[in-house]
Amino acid sequence: MSIDQLVSQMTLEEKVHMLHGSGKFTSAGVERLGVPALTSTDGPLGVREEIQNDSWAAAGWDNDFATFFPAGGGLSATWNLDLAKQYGEAIGQEARARNKHVLLAPAVNLIRSPLGGRNFEYFTEDPFLNKQLAVPYVLGLQAQDVISCVKHYAINNQETLRGSIDVQADERTIREMYLPVFKAAVQEGNAYSVMSAYNQFRGAYLSENDYMLNTILRDEWGFKGFVMSDWGAVHSTVESAKYGLDIEMGTEIDDYDQWYFSEALIGAVKDGKVDEAVIDAKVKNILYAMNQVHAIDTTGRKSGSINTPEHLEVAYNVAKESIVLLKNENNLLPLKDDQVKSIAVIGDNAKRKHANQGFGAGVKTKTEVTPFDAITTKYPNVKVNYAQGYEEKYLPNDLDRSWGLPIDYSADSNLIKEAVEAASNSDVAVVFAGSNRLVETEAEDRKGLRLPFAQEELIAAVKAANPNTIVVMIAGAPYDVSNVHEQVDALVWSWFNGSKAGDAIVDVLFGVVNPSGKLPVTFPKKLEDSPAHATNSFPGGPDVVTYQEGILVGYRWFDTKNVEPFYPFGFGLSYTTFDYSEPKVMNNGGTITLSLDIANTGDVAGKEIVQVYFGKNNSSIERAAKELKGFAKVELKAGETQQLSVEVPVSELAYYDVETSSWKVESGEYTVWVGASSRDIRSEVSVSLD
Numbered sequence: 009m010s011i012d013q014l015v016s017q018m019t020l021e022e023k024v025h026m027l028h029g030s031g032k033f034t035s036a037g038v039e040r041l042g043v044p045a046l047t048s049t050d051g052p053l054g055v056r057e058e059i060q061n062d063s064w065a066a067a068g069w070d071n072d073f074a075t076f077f078p079a080g081g082g083l084s085a086t087w088n089l090d091l092a093k094q095y096g097e098a099i100g101q102e103a104r105a106r107n108k109h110v111l112l113a114p115a116v117n118l119i120r121s122p123l124g125g126r127n128f129e130y131f132t133e134d135p136f137l138n139k140q141l142a143v144p145y146v147l148g149l150q151a152q153d154v155i156s157c158v159k160h161y162a163i164n165n166q167e168t169l170r171g172s173i174d175v176q177a178d179e180r181t182i183r184e185m186y187l188p189v190f191k192a193a194v195q196e197g198n199a200y201s202v203m204s205a206y207n208q209f210r211g212a213y214l215s216e217n218d219y220m221l222n223t224i225l226r227d228e229w230g231f232k233g234f235v236m237s238d239w240g241a242v243h244s245t246v247e248s249a250k251y252g253l254d255i256e257m258g259t260e261i262d263d264y265d266q267w268y269f270s271e272a273l274i275g276a277v278k279d280g281k282v283d284e285a286v287i288d289a290k291v292k293n294i295l296y297a298m299n300q301v302h303a304i305d306t307t308g309r310k311s312g313s314i315n316t317p318e319h320l321e322v323a324y325n326v327a328k329e330s331i332v333l334l335k336n337e338n339n340l341l342p343l344k345d346d347q348v349k350s351i352a353v354i355g356d357n358a359k360r361k362h363a364n365q366g367f368g369a370g371v372k373t374k375t376e377v378t379p380f381d382a383i384t385t386k387y388p389n390v391k392v393n394y395a396q397g398y399e400e401k402y403l404p405n406d407l408d409r410s411w412g413l414p415i416d417y418s419a420d421s422n423l424i425k426e427a428v429e430a431a432s433n434s435d436v437a438v439v440f441a442g443s444n445r446l447v448e449t450e451a452e453d454r455k456g457l458r459l460p461f462a463q464e465e466l467i468a469a470v471k472a473a474n475p476n477t478i479v480v481m482i483a484g485a486p487y488d489v490s491n492v493h494e495q496v497d498a499l500v501w502s503w504f505n506g507s508k509a510g511d512a513i514v515d516v517l518f519g520v521v522n523p524s525g526k527l528p529v530t531f532p533k534k535l536e537d538s539p540a541h542a543t544n545s546f547p548g549g550p551d552v553v554t555y556q557e558g559i560l561v562g563y564r565w566f567d568t569k570n571v572e573p574f575y576p577f578g579f580g581l582s583y584t585t586f587d588y589s590e591p592k593v594m595n596n597g598g599t600i601t602l603s604l605d606i607a608n609t610g611d612v613a614g615k616e617i618v619q620v621y622f623g624k625n626n627s628s629i630e631r632a633a634k635e636l637k638g639f640a641k642v643e644l645k646a647g648e649t650q651q652l653s654v655e656v657p658v659s660e661l662a663y664y665d666v667e668t669s670s671w672k673v674e675s676g677e678y679t680v681w682v683g684a685s686s687r688d689i690r691s692e693v694s695v696s697l698d
């Protein structure tokens with residue numbers, strides 16, 4: 009039966025009840041017509057544990073164990089588009105195996121401030137890297153017969169006051185910075201669903217934002233799927249119905265009939281306030297998406313698989329390519345397993361698991377290898393001297409929750425003493441520090457960049473006891489690591505990195521894996537250097553936040569304003585070195601191609617991420633000094649040279665012209681920088697456009 013025929017046979021009541029939750033993660037179908045209830049699940053870190061239909065309590069299943077995939081920060085630090093696709097495929101197979109139609113992922117909001125509570129889940133501060141990663145993820149996911157619900161649409165870049173704040177950002181800023189990832193997910197990734205965010209934009213909630221949902225998403229971008237609200241993000245019946253919402257989810261009223269899109273919507277249609285054609289259109293959006301994933305006629309539908317060795321392998325591959333080597337002096341790393349007889353394994357993060365904790369979705373997993381597990385399993389002959397070193401501690405407070413609490417920065421001298429002893433008795437000391445998912449969490453932004461729990465004092469003491477001290481940070485967002493960087497010779501960054509996080513870290517420490525991750529965000533020297541803070545516009549409030557920095561988000565600000573970052577965007581070291589030849593530039597009118605040779609000049613194989621930035625000379629409009637427009641990740645054996653081409657479509661150089669509401673490419677001369685990071689530029693060439 010065609011979608012039109014199906015809808016024509018439904019009663020108004022049947023149609024409207026398809027438009028609101030009938031459980032925490034379901035909305036009704038029409039059984040008599042063979043339309044099943046629509047089932048959804050979180051989310052970015054892996055398929056969420058099954059919960060009860062009407063409450064957040066665990067359903068108590070014993071077959072809902074899932075793979076814990078690296079959080080967004082980890083995936084983006086790989087800069088590896090094949091891995092993004094494999095990630096989407098694997099998580100999609102898991103969602104299918106759990107019989108879900110919709111996966112509430114990927115989470116792709118741009119990282120505006122280093123303090124954003126959900127930075128760990130999101131990808132990057134750069135709109136180009138963001139969309140490059142999102143598209144293969146969505147394609148891989150949806151190819152498993154699962155709908156991708158891309159979230160959170162849009163301009164949802166803080167947790168503070170997220171349920172009410174009205175974001176004001178100018179048109180060029182949203183078009184060039186915050187929307188490209190959603191546009192690409194819809195147009196190139198064919199995403200069948202989008203989640204409307206909690207906040208308001210220019211005075212209207214995102215679940216009733218005519219401009220964002222109707223004008224941009226549907227009319228301009230041609231979106232054909234459904235808009236599902238974030239959980240509890242709906243505030244009206246008639247406005248939400250008219251202005252583009254399709255499914256209301258998560259409203260905090262027990263009786264589903266009392267939701268905005270239930271009896272009240274039936275009443276609004278009967279009263280003539282909402283046209284029944286509007287309801288039909290919504291039902292069709294849902295049925296369209298369901299059809300795409302064979303949810304109604306299930307012939308040939310993929311069945312999926314969960315918690316498999318193959319998926320663990322994907323999680324491992326992402327984790328191992330995401331780890332960023334930030335400092336490595338005196339060749340302290342990699343460790344030589346024939347020389348290291350004993351290791352002090354120190355720090356709360358040596359044994360901490362990150363699959364759950366914090367507000368929001370986690371993963372119930374059978375596998376989470378910690379660094380401690382990995383060292384003891386992989387190197388049974390190395391003596392491990394473990395010490396916790398520091399403890400998660402919070403100041404007394406009357407907040408009735410476990411996450412986002414005021415941090416206690418005082419050191420515990422006993423724990424430090426134990427750590428010093430372990431370090432003194434070992435050949436090397438590795439401190440696993442950073443943060444955790446109670447510090448970085450949905451629903452709460454961080455208060456500052458300071459590393460929690462006095463870990464600097466611990467690290468100083470350990471370093472004094474053992475000069476061969478290595479620090480591994482496990483976290484999802486920038487911190488002030490200047491003190492740690494000063495103190496130690498080797499500093500490694502890992503993320504909330506999934507089921508195989510510990511294996512990946514230990515393989516990097518011992519040189520089984522040559523680190524190849526690069527930072528997808530800028531680490532500022534101090535908070536006030538970051539654009540949203542330099543302009544005193546984060547988190548704003550009480551009612552409005554205005555994005556004063558405009559298009560100068562992330563490194564665009566640092567480069568344009570000549571502010572020195574602590575670690576620049578795109579930075580990451582390797583155990584080998586790479587030489588870049590001068591690039592040749594070809595411009596065929598539609599595409600600019602940069603060709604260069606890249607050589608591995610060291611003695612181990614490695615991967616390099618070659619980055620291409622563009623800047624416009626003498627632009628007639630405000631521009632960032634440079635913008636990422638292309639990149640390639642290449643693998644080279646020791647001594648190997650490869651020719652590499654990076655293609656940049658000229659359309660990527662366009663700016664959004666507010667006067668004509670269109671994209672324009674300025675003619676004239678552009679500077680092109682090829683580099684190993686946004687600040688490690690290896691060559692500069694220019695190209696002219698007519």
Ligand code: BGC
Nearest residue numbers: 050051112159238239368369
């Ligand atoms: C989050 C969403 C999530 C939803 C359902 C909300 O709090 O913002 O990302 O998908 O909950 O768990």
